[in-house]
Every structure is written in C-alpha cells, then in structure tokens.
Amino acid sequence: MENSIIYLDNNATTTVDDRVIKIITSYFSDLYGNASSLYSFGNKAKIAIDKAKVESAKLIGAEPNEIYFTSGATEGINFALKGLAMHPVNRKKHIITCRTEHKAVLETCHYLESIGYKIDYLPVDAEGNIDLEALQKLISNDTLLVCLMWVNNETGVIYPIEKIGEITKAADVYFICDGTQGVGKLPININECNIDVLCFSGHKMYGPKGIGGIYINQSITRQNKIQPLIHGGGQEDGLRSGTYNVPLIAGLGNACEIAFEEMEKNRTHIEHLQIFLEKELLQIKGAFINGNRVSRIYNTINIYIPGFDSEIFIGVNKDIAVSNGSACTSELIQPSHVLLAMGLNNNDAMNSLRISIGKHNTKEDIQLLIQRIKDFINNY
Known part of the structure; x- marks a missing residue:
C-alpha cells in the first residue's frame, strides 16, 4: 500500500x-x-x-x-x-x-x-x-x-x-x-x-x-x-x-x-476517531447515519449525504480508500442491498458512504477525509 x-x-x-x-x-x-x-x-x-x-x-x-x-x-x-x-x-x-x-x-x-x-x-x-x-x-x-x-x-x-x-x-x-x-x-x-x-x-x-x-x-x-x-x-x-x-x-x-491483547486499546483509539468524524459529518445539512446509532460497532460509519454521489467521490479521491458498500460487490455500480432492505431508495443508497476506521488511522486522516467530503459537496 x-x-x-x-x-x-x-x-x-x-x-x-x-x-x-x-x-x-x-x-x-x-x-x-x-x-x-x-x-x-x-x-x-x-x-x-x-x-x-x-x-x-x-x-x-x-x-x-x-x-x-x-x-x-x-x-x-x-x-x-x-x-x-x-x-x-x-x-x-x-x-x-x-x-x-x-x-x-x-x-x-x-x-x-x-x-x-x-x-x-x-x-x-x-x-x-x-x-x-x-x-x-x-x-x-x-x-x-x-x-x-x-x-x-x-x-x-x-x-x-x-x-x-x-x-x-x-x-x-x-x-x-x-x-x-x-x-x-x-x-x-x-x-x-x-x-x-x-x-x-x-x-x-x-x-x-x-x-x-x-x-x-x-x-x-x-x-x-x-x-x-x-x-x-x-x-x-x-x-x-x-x-x-x-x-x-x-x-x-x-x-x-494480538487482537485479544490489544482489543480495548484499539477500541479506545478508534472510537475516539469515529465520534469526531461522525460529529463533523452530521453538521452537513440533511446528512444522517444509516443504521442504529446505539447498537453499532465503534469503527463503522455509513452516512447518507444529500446529492453526494459516492461513486464519483471515490473516483475523484483516489488517495483515500472508502466504500459505497460491501467489498464483495463494490465493482458493481449498483445500490447496496443492505441499504435498500432498510428502506432507502436507489438514489439515496448511492448517495451513501461507508467509512470503516482501523487501528492505524490518525486524527489527521479523519480531518483530511472531512475536508475532501466538504470540498466535493461544494464543487460537484
């Protein structure tokens, strides 16, 4: 990588x-x-x-x-x-x-x-x-x-x-x-x-x-x-x-x-980044989290942003790896079957982005992603 x-x-x-x-x-x-x-x-x-x-x-x-x-x-x-x-x-x-x-x-x-x-x-x-x-x-x-x-x-x-x-x-x-x-x-x-x-x-x-x-x-x-x-x-x-x-x-x-020994340390680090990222993204007008906000794992954010074409965003920002769905179907330009089952229409599902944070990520990574998302919203 x-x-x-x-x-x-x-x-x-x-x-x-x-x-x-x-x-x-x-x-x-x-x-x-x-x-x-x-x-x-x-x-x-x-x-x-x-x-x-x-x-x-x-x-x-x-x-x-x-x-x-x-x-x-x-x-x-x-x-x-x-x-x-x-x-x-x-x-x-x-x-x-x-x-x-x-x-x-x-x-x-x-x-x-x-x-x-x-x-x-x-x-x-x-x-x-x-x-x-x-x-x-x-x-x-x-x-x-x-x-x-x-x-x-x-x-x-x-x-x-x-x-x-x-x-x-x-x-x-x-x-x-x-x-x-x-x-x-x-x-x-x-x-x-x-x-x-x-x-x-x-x-x-x-x-x-x-x-x-x-x-x-x-x-x-x-x-x-x-x-x-x-x-x-x-x-x-x-x-x-x-x-x-x-x-x-x-x-x-x-x-x-390693996972057994470092699980709590990783959780503390990743959860801190997730909370920061989610707080910033939810300031975008009309944005909302796809999924239960309480019973949800600490590393994953799936967010809908109005008018946000995730396929184009991923294509434009080639130095940032995020997803619009499961990796097993990510090569197919089609809405997520998970989001459709939750009641989103095709367009809203395509306007959603999955971000999954890992133990090696830093606050600087998150800040760059936030800035890129905001730039994309303003320019596309």
Whole structure:
C-alpha cells in the first residue's frame, strides 16, 4: 500500500500487522515442513497449528478442538450452511436468515432454495434491526437452523446474538453466526451466546487473506451431524481435508493473539476517531447515519449525504480508500442491498458512504477525509 493512501475501508480488509508478517515469513522460509509429516521438522509446523487453535479459541471463548481452519469466512459459511443442511441425519428443510446478510450467506441460501429447501428472509427496520418476535414466529417444526450475522459489514449494526441464541436454543434449532466483522473487535463468549457455528476471517483483524476459522460446537462434531465440503487426506478431523496452510494458519493465530491483547486499546483509539468524524459529518445539512446509532460497532460509519454521489467521490479521491458498500460487490455500480432492505431508495443508497476506521488511522486522516467530503459537496 502506498504511503500516500489514507486507508479507511477496514471492513473490506485490513493491512497485515508487521508482527504477523514476521510469523508468516518464518513458516515460508525456515519452518516449511508439512504438518501431517511424522518427522520433527513437520512436527514444528503441527505445533504452530495447535498454537493457532489455542489463540483463536481464546479470542471467542471456545475450546481449541472446536476450531477448524478454512480459506476464509465465505468458505466457512458455505461449509456451515451446506454441511448442516445436506447431512443425511438432518432431515429438516427450513432455514431462516435475513435480507441484510453478507452475499456469502444470501447466495448459499439461494442455492439451497434451488434444490428444495425453504428459506425465510427476515426483514429489517429503517435502522437495520431485526424483529425477534418475527424470528420466533417463523420457527416451525421443520426449521433446521437460523443464520444471522453478529455485526453488519456495511452499517456496523450489531445484532442481539445472546437473545437470538436464547430463541434458537429454546426451539432446538442450530444457530449459525457470521462473526466476520465482530471477531477481534468485540469480546465474545461463544457459549454464553448459544452459537453452534461461528465463522471469521483473518484479513478483517490485521491477519492474512486466504485464511479463516470456523467454530463448531462439540455436540455437532461428536454426533457427526455436519457434512464436509472437501474430502481428501482427513485433515481437521476429516471435516476440511487438504494440506495445512501453515504460514497463514500461524499468521491467523498470531493475529488472534494480538487482537485479544490489544482489543480495548484499539477500541479506545478508534472510537475516539469515529465520534469526531461522525460529529463533523452530521453538521452537513440533511446528512444522517444509516443504521442504529446505539447498537453499532465503534469503527463503522455509513452516512447518507444529500446529492453526494459516492461513486464519483471515490473516483475523484483516489488517495483515500472508502466504500459505497460491501467489498464483495463494490465493482458493481449498483445500490447496496443492505441499504435498500432498510428502506432507502436507489438514489439515496448511492448517495451513501461507508467509512470503516482501523487501528492505524490518525486524527489527521479523519480531518483530511472531512475536508475532501466538504470540498466535493461544494464543487460537484
């Protein structure tokens, strides 16, 4: 990344922490053994994997043997949804999710719908909140699982996962949670939330791309109730075969360790910048925050500004990285499906900007962004 870039799109991806890069490099250059080998050189790689499981589990309050490594949250979500739905022992055919979920969830659910599963998509209100009573009413005797995210990637809205977990546990249905935007930023105890499966990605918390984790409650794996997507050499207890990507796994573990240790420090720093930025932007006539202003993660601002074409702003200000939606669809010039589900029309959704602050950002970065936005409003 060029030094001149002001990077404020941390919900899309984060820069890799220098300490993590050091760990990754050592497993590419010196400790490159295959973790499945029996000799001592391979055992050193296996030790790195075990350590990464410990650090990943510690971050979310799980046990190390409940953590499995994937290529990222998209694979984890596919594994969770298809793996539970398509296992022969799970005969139920009804799944509940939400219209504002990440495309990885929505597209997987659309696929399951195409092969005979019934999917209900919960609506959200104008602030992006779901109705828990509506969720409860949708659950039937044929409901297999509920799949709802922890933190929305576009608005930062935080779902009440503890209450969702209470509902799913009482109804005896699985609760799959996309934790991608929350893990590493917010504390969580997986057992207190009654989450059965949680997915997360390394590159959202200053770790490498191409690696992620999935927590699967032991009750599922012990009873063999989830179907593997990838078969082969039997790695990860047969749930995710393939040669271990030791450098990236070690990097993910280190990123989880750093996130656990520095979470509160990062929150204090980022939240201070968010409050300053939000206060300044809301002085613009007609501007308003998209999403719940109280139940929202501390690093994300999604703001509507009248007459503000986010596509043009992003194109003009090439030295500032911000977004007009999810990175998975950012190349498409179309309004955000999240904002449309919240009731914005196409034009207002296109006039909205997502800013996601990271631990490396400074007040000077925020001040420059504010000035650029004001200049754009005055000149375009």
